Amino acid sequence: MPSPSCPLLGEEHLRQLHRVYGPISPAFAIEELGCSLQQATGYLYGLQADHHTRVSLPDMVRLCSADQTCSGDSGEQ
Numbered sequence: 001m002p003s004p005s006c007p008l009l010g011e012e013h014l015r016q017l018h019r020v021y022g023p024i025s026p027a028f029a030i031e032e033l034g035c036s037l038q039q040a041t042g043y044l045y046g047l048q049a050d051h052h053t054r055v056s057l058p059d060m061v062r063l064c065s066a067d068q069t070c071s072g073d074s075g076e077q
Contacts, residue, residue: 010035010043026054 008016010033017032018024029040041049055063 010039014043 010029013033014024014029017028024044026037026040026044029035029044030037033040033043035043041052041054045052
């Protein structure tokens with residue numbers, strides 16, 4: 001008789017999702033597992049979690065816009 005299926009641990013669940021979808025963001029892990037940001041980064045990055053930087057998409061757009069504004073000034077005479 002097969003054993004009843006048990007839920008996967010967070011790390012294993014994310015590992016399998018990574019195999020299917022590729023790199024996973026902490027936001028996706030939070031939504032999928034219903035955990036905190038700290039737990040999600042721990043699952044995703046393990047002991048290296050403190051060495052990763054998370055930047056939101058709106059912040060990235062602002063940073064890119066600022067860079068384009070600065071580089072646009074160099075071509076003026």
